[in-house]
Amino acid sequence: MSLRFGSGYIGSPSIETSTSNHEVIPSPPSNWTMKYSLYKFSFSNEQECHVSINGGSPIYLRAGQGFQMDIKDQPIMSFKIFEPNITYNYMGAY
Structure with a gap:
């Protein structure tokens, strides 16, 4: 197994609310050529x-x-998240 060194962190600035078929992981900055690839991730949902x-x-x-x-x-x-109106927060490392 190779040793990984992270570049940074992303996460919710506050409790967020989903829409139907909601993507939690945001788009990376416009000067990036690839999506975020999170090697650590946690998600907390308040509803099923x-x-x-x-x-x-x-x-x-x-x-x-x-x-x-x-x-x-x-x-x-x-x-x-498939359902709308789910309150959640997340954190990730890339």
Whole structure:
């Protein structure tokens, strides 16, 4: 396993609210040529919802269950919430 050195962090500036089919991970700065590739990620949801990670099949999360991953897992480039009006916050390292 190779040693990874991160470049920075992204995250919610406050509690956010989803829209239908909402992408949580923002677009990177306009001078970047690639999407964010997060090697650490945590997500906290206040209501039950379904999410898709990197375009995969829907995954059910109970209210307050959340999700987290680290460097041992596949990097995350997309994290979508299917339902509208889900309040959440997230943090990630790239």
